[in-house]
Amino acid sequence: MRPVGSKYLLEEPLGRGATGTVWRARVREDAALPEGVDGAEGAPSHPGEVVAIKVLKEELASDPDIVMRFLRERSVLLRLTHPNIVRTRDLVVEGELLALVMDLVNGPDLHCYVRENGPFTPMAAALLTAGIADALAASHADGIVHRDLKPANVLLASSEDGSQMYPMLTDFGIARLADSPGVTRTHEFVGTPAYVAPESAEGREQTSAVDVYGAGILMYELVTGHPPFRGESALEVLHQHLSQDPRRPSTVPEPLWTVIERCLRKNPDERPSAENLACALRVVGHGIGAHATPQAAEAALGVGTLLAPDPAPARVPGTGAGAAAAAGAVAGAAAGAAAAAAMGGGDPTQVMQGGSHAYDPNAATSVLPGSAADGTRVMPSTGPQGQQGPQAPQGPHPWESQLSAARNRNQQTEIGYLDPSQDPLRHRPRRQPAPAPAQQPYGQPQPQQRQRYEPRPERYEPQRRPEREPAPRREPRQRTPMRIPGLGCLKGCLFMIFILVVIFVLVWNFTPVPHWIAKGENWYEATSSWIKSAYHWVTTLGSAARSMHIPKSGGLG
Numbered sequence: 423m424r425p426v427g428s429k430y431l432l433e434e435p436l437g438r439g440a441t442g443t444v445w446r447a448r449v450r451e452d453a454a455l456p457e458g459v460d461g462a463e464g465a466p467s468h469p470g471e472v473v474a475i476k477v478l479k480e481e482l483a484s485d486p487d488i489v490m491r492f493l494r495e496r497s498v499l500l501r502l503t504h505p506n507i508v509r510t511r512d513l514v515v516e517g518e519l520l521a522l523v524m525d526l527v528n529g530p531d532l533h534c535y536v537r538e539n540g541p542f543t544p545m546a547a548a549l550l551t552a553g554i555a556d557a558l559a560a561s562h563a564d565g566i567v568h569r570d571l572k573p574a575n576v577l578l579a580s581s582e583d584g585s586q587m588y589p590m591l592t593d594f595g596i597a598r599l600a601d602s603p604g605v606t607r608t609h610e611f612v613g614t615p616a617y618v619a620p621e622s623a624e625g626r627e628q629t630s631a632v633d634v635y636g637a638g639i640l641m642y643e644l645v646t647g648h649p650p651f652r653g654e655s656a657l658e659v660l661h662q663h664l665s666q667d668p669r670r671p672s673t674v675p676e677p678l679w680t681v682i683e684r685c686l687r688k689n690p691d692e693r694p695s696a697e698n699l700a701c702a703l704r705v706v707g708h709g710i711g712a713h714a715t716p717q718a719a720e721a722a723l724g725v726g727t728l729l730a731p732d733p734a735p736a737r738v739p740g741t742g743a744g745a746a747a748a749a750g751a752v753a754g755a756a757a758g759a760a761a762a763a764a765m766g767g768g769d770p771t772q773v774m775q776g777g778s779h780a781y782d783p784n785a786a787t788s789v790l791p792g793s794a795a796d797g798t799r800v801m802p803s804t805g806p807q808g809q810q811g812p813q814a815p816q817g818p819h820p821w822e823s824q825l826s827a828a829r830n831r832n833q834q835t836e837i838g839y840l841d842p843s844q845d846p847l848r849h850r851p852r853r854q855p856a857p858a859p860a861q862q863p864y865g866q867p868q869p870q871q872r873q874r875y876e877p878r879p880e881r882y883e884p885q886r887r888p889e890r891e892p893a894p895r896r897e898p899r900q901r902t903p904m905r906i907p908g909l910g911c912l913k914g915c916l917f918m919i920f921i922l923v924v925i926f927v928l929v930w931n932f933t934p935v936p937h938w939i940a941k942g943e944n945w946y947e948a949t950s951s952w953i954k955s956a957y958h959w960v961t962t963l964g965s966a967a968r969s970m971h972i973p974k975s976g977g978l979g
């Protein structure tokens with residue numbers, strides 16, 4: 423078991439995503455739990471208690487901007503409590519390790535559940551998403567936007583008697599942490615193409631409406647088994663988010679489609695607030711079931727009136743036109759928070775430099791190979807140039823150029839890796855690449871693969887094969903002339919058989935053998951009788967000849 427900070431021991435990995443690996447862990451028996459540390463903002467922990475710990479990837483953990491943001495976000499994440507939100511209990515910073523300590527949820531995530539059990543009924547999908555919308559409404563009221571809503575980030579917890587399941591939204595704040603000025607706006611952003619809102623894809627200002635868009639995609643997937651926009655490449659999917667209207671599948675009842683369609687509006691101002699969405703989904707859920715009363719069905723049909731947009735959506739700082747200023751503010755505030763944390767006055771976040779319990783983040787985050795088709799992808803930045811600060815050069819970001827080129831040509835464009843040295847928007851030196859992943863330990867579950875766009879060579883250089891010595895010329899094969907030696911050779915046997923057949927035919931046709939056989943004579947009798955006849959014939963012939971000469975000699979008398 424690996425220690426994390428001074429309070430936790432990692433037991434086994436539960437899964438791996440784009441931003442890190444989630445472990446089942448335990449609060450150490452000897453953990454010092456100072457008064458106020460957990461009680462003030464986080465949840466109280468007890469020695470021996472089982473928790474889930476998300477150890478963030480080394481790329482994130484070794485980025486000073488993200489560490490700053492992590493510390494700054496601490497109080498926001500710890501105060502976010504709701505029955506449908508997985509509670510964050512603690513944040514750990516130790517050397518190059520960043521970890522979020524959460525409640526452990528004993529249940530699958532929605533993505534796995536749908537993959538294994540198939541789509542939900544429209545009624546179940548509506549009521550389940552209503553719970554998620556409740557969680558979003560609470561976080562939006564607190565000014566927190568999730569920004570990575572998708573089935574994999576919703577865990578299904580069971581009620582105490584196990585008869586019911588309810589959704590628990592997790593990974594709050596991860597997108598905020600990853601959205602560091604150093605990482606995302608200049609080089610990459612963390613997001614999931616299948617669930618990304620059009621304004622996020624275009625690098626426009628983001629508000630809580632991006633979560634409502636994500637809820638629309640999620641609902642569509644719950645009832646059909648797949649998201650509405652799919653494609654060969656991430657860019658193709660993003661292009662569809664921007665330009666295509668989703669079609670209503672035949673299995674989706676009209677009231678539910680009204681809700682989904684409103685959530686998926688391209689214009690964020692036309693999407694309902696999360697609060698209104700939750701309310702509308704309950705009306706729909708109760709009006710489309712087999713046992714719905716006529717009044718409930720009637721109310722469901724009129725659900726459009728309940729989907730009023732949010733008059734004051736929560737804004738995501740650092741996106742859109744004011745990004746540069748926000749980024750500066752974030753850095754300043756984060757520096758202050760880091761200094762406070764380093765002093766450690768009653769701060770649940772642990773700041774340790776090395777030490778005997780030093781944890782190797784590589785072992786935790788790079789142990790498991792990944793694999794899923796729809797995983798979170800790390801993609802080239804979508805941020806507009808206006809976000810890059812005063813030194814940002816003029817002209818669109820290269821990724822935006824690719825996207826608009828694809829849109830204009832209406833064809834698929836491949837996403838290419840943007841060499842940081844050539845990225846006009848990148849001002850920081852690049853980190854060392856992460857070491858190659860270690861082998862998966864025995865008995866660990868297969869995690870889902872997250873696809874990362876890797877650098878491609880500029881041009882494809884076909885590799886030449888080394889010249890080989892010409893093979894020596896072979897002499898034509900010599901054929902051995904056919905010999906007929908007799909029985910040893912098949913050809914000889916066949917030849918002998920042929921000769922015997924010819925002899926037999928000749929004997930049978932030109933000798934009296936058939937006649938003898940017909941008379942039943944044996945060889946000796948037949949031969950002797952034949953010789954006698956021949957002898958008789960010859961003697962008769964001789965005496966006849968003699969008698970013809972006698973008159974000539976007898977004429978003298």
Ligand SMILES: Nc1ncnc2c1ncn2[C@@H]1O[C@H](COP(=O)(O)OP(=O)(O)OP(=O)(O)O)[C@@H](O)[C@H]1O
Pocket residue numbers: 436437438439440441442443444474476508524525526527528529530531570574575577592593797798870
């Ligand atoms: N609090 C938790 N309790 C129990 N299991 C959890 C908890 N949080 C996450 N998991 C499990 O860990 C897996 C990985 O979680 P993680 O959030 O890293 O993955 P993800 O959401 O698929 O990826 P991403 O980083 O793209 O959001 C999840 O699929 C889930 O099964």
